Amino acid sequence: MKGSLFLIRYHPLIPVDNGEMDYRPLFPAENEEDVKSDFYLEEVVAAIFRLKSQRAIAPGACENLKIRCPLCGNIMRRTSSDRDSFKHGYYTCDKCNPPKPKEVKI
Ligand SMILES: [Zn+2]
Numbered sequence: 001m002k003g004s005l006f007l008i009r010y011h012p013l014i015p016v017d018n019g020e021m022d023y024r025p026l027f028p029a030e031n032e033e034d035v036k037s038d039f040y041l042e043e044v045v046a047a048i049f050r051l052k053s054q055r056a057i058a059p060g061a062c063e064n065l066k067i068r069c070p071l072c073g074n075i076m077r078r079t080s081s082d083r084d085s086f087k088h089g090y091y092t093c094d095k096c097n098p099p100k101p102k103e104v105k106i
Contacts, residue, residue: 011049011070012037025070039065047071047097048079048090056085069093 011025012035028043029035039062041049049070051062059082066075076091083089 009043010035011041011043013039013041013067016068020066021064022066022068022075024068024073028070041067041070041091043070044090048092049076050090051088053086053088057088059085062088067091069096071096 007030009028009030010032011028013023013025014037016022016024023039025041026037032042035054038055039051039053042052044050047069049067051065051067053062062082063078067078068074069076072093072095074093074095076093078089079092080090
């Protein structure tokens with residue numbers, strides 16, 4: 001075994017100074033220990049990210065954060081609630097990872 005094929009990447013997040021609670025990802029790190037920012041994204045699978053924090057954050061307190069997509073900069077959609085004080089919701093980008101279209105009746 002020489003490690004997993006899929007390399008998990010960590011994107012540090014910095015606040016955008018626009019008063020909108022936007023967070024913008026920086027260049028990703030390969031080791032979680034290298035991330036120094038308060039919030040960061042763990043890329044779980046391609047274009048699906050889990051928001052994580054260095055310090056404990058009360059459940060639900062992150063819900064209003066707007067997280068930008070590391071790939072295209074679009075604000076991502078939150079798809080799950082917080083798991084604990086350090087692991088927060090999942091986010092996905094509808095531009096990079098579009099949801100399956102609803103069945104169309106012909
Ligand atoms: Zn995107």
